[in-house]
Amino acid sequence: MHPPGASTVLVRHGEIGTKSDQVRMRMEGRLRENLAAILADRDVPGDVHVERNRLYVHTDAVEAATSAVTDGFGVVSASPARVVDPTLDAIGDALVATAEAHFAGGTFGIDARRAGETDAHPFSSRDIGEVGGRAVGEALDAAGFDPSVDLDDPDLTLSVECRPDRAFVFCETRSGPGGLPLGSQAPLVALLSGGIDSPVAAWLAMKRGARVQPIYVDLGDYGGADHRARAVATAERLAAYAPDQVDELSIAPAGDAVERIAETTHDHRMLVLRRLMLRIAAQASESAVGVVTGESIGQKSSQTTANLAAVQRAIGAPVIRPLATWDKDRVIARAREIGTYNDATIDAGCNRVAPSYPETGATPAGVDAVEPADASRMAADIADRVESIPIEPRHD
Numbered sequence: 001m002h003p004p005g006a007s008t009v010l011v012r013h014g015e016i017g018t019k020s021d022q023v024r025m026r027m028e029g030r031l032r033e034n035l036a037a038i039l040a041d042r043d044v045p046g047d048v049h050v051e052r053n054r055l056y057v058h059t060d061a062v063e064a065a066t067s068a069v070t071d072g073f074g075v076v077s078a079s080p081a082r083v084v085d086p087t088l089d090a091i092g093d094a095l096v097a098t099a100e101a102h103f104a105g106g107t108f109g110i111d112a113r114r115a116g117e118t119d120a121h122p123f124s125s126r127d128i129g130e131v132g133g134r135a136v137g138e139a140l141d142a143a144g145f146d147p148s149v150d151l152d153d154p155d156l157t158l159s160v161e162c163r164p165d166r167a168f169v170f171c172e173t174r175s176g177p178g179g180l181p182l183g184s185q186a187p188l189v190a191l192l193s194g195g196i197d198s199p200v201a202a203w204l205a206m207k208r209g210a211r212v213q214p215i216y217v218d219l220g221d222y223g224g225a226d227h228r229a230r231a232v233a234t235a236e237r238l239a240a241y242a243p244d245q246v247d248e249l250s251i252a253p254a255g256d257a258v259e260r261i262a263e264t265t266h267d268h269r270m271l272v273l274r275r276l277m278l279r280i281a282a283q284a285s286e287s288a289v290g291v292v293t294g295e296s297i298g299q300k301s302s303q304t305t306a307n308l309a310a311v312q313r314a315i316g317a318p319v320i321r322p323l324a325t326w327d328k329d330r331v332i333a334r335a336r337e338i339g340t341y342n343d344a345t346i347d348a349g350c351n352r353v354a355p356s357y358p359e360t361g362a363t364p365a366g367v368d369a370v371e372p373a374d375a376s377r378m379a380a381d382i383a384d385r386v387e388s389i390p391i392e393p394r395h396d
Ligand SMILES: Nc1ncnc2c1ncn2[C@@H]1O[C@H](COP(=O)(O)OP(=O)(O)OP(=O)(O)O)[C@@H](O)[C@H]1O
Pocket: 190, 191, 192, 193, 194, 195, 196, 197, 198, 199, 215, 216, 217, 218, 219, 277, 292, 293, 294, 295, 300, 348, 349, 350, 351
């Protein structure tokens, strides 16, 4: 929803503003590039500009541009806005036009603030609210409504952000993911099974600024026909959030190794397998500094706190588990929001590998004792044969 004549999207970031000037400017520049890439990928016209603590998209497609930029990591919110001169008359006219376009009865409120050097204007935020409110009330009366003002929870909020050189009028603020611009942290590898959890975990790592290289471990006969397709589909959704930075899915051919592990291990089987995956992931990328997984404490027998600790020892790099403390219903809700849920609901291949009586209180030494002696070499050999397939961003 936008004012008639809106031609700009006001983009707000959050944590970036708490950084030192140097870091903030670097992150804002990164965010500008990322938003430009998302717009280009979706064929939405728009030029992205940075000013201190704000980004602006100049576009003739404000709705599509607002939807696109609110997928950008680091964006807290965005509003499609009309830009007018910073005078009470011009702001009042834009408020009236916006109310006439969108008021459908009930209450309205004006939320006005000034930013930048506030002594640049001969009026206060309160003046904007009073003069604008009066003009809007009269216009709505004339249009046959009987409007009343509610400043706490109005049916229509008309917002003004008045800066020294121009004022923005808008009537909607859409939330973005927040976090930090993608690429502002060193990259990570994400173990992506295509299940419900791992795409959410990868997305959360991306939200904190880390570009992820997704890797799917092909379990061979234990995987199932649609297992790989599901991983591809969720990687395509992740790519929609970072079209210039996530463009490949790595596939590790682990069928023979999984078969061997299934034949030679029993209660520790899932832990040996998970260690294999971590080793493959850690070796599959030269630039990544850690491995992201979708594990969550206690969600499965292989994910007790003891087992997570025993598995972690396989690699020196950190295992990052963004969902460690999340309940499943929260993970599912987020998977729906980010568009990875539908592709992820088929049973995972790992379920076919799981033993009947899994170990839940493993120790690192206990896993060491049952792991094949050549486990590291096995992983290195698989990592050498990792194949990368191109991923196209999927928008749905
Ligand atoms: N075939 C696989 N390829 C890549 N990573 C995998 C694979 N199977 C499991 N993982 C990783 O190990 C984690 C824990 O495995 P688990 O068996 O719980 O996964 P899942 O239920 O198959 O999928 P998810 O955890 O994504 O819902 C996953 O979140 C994922 O990070």
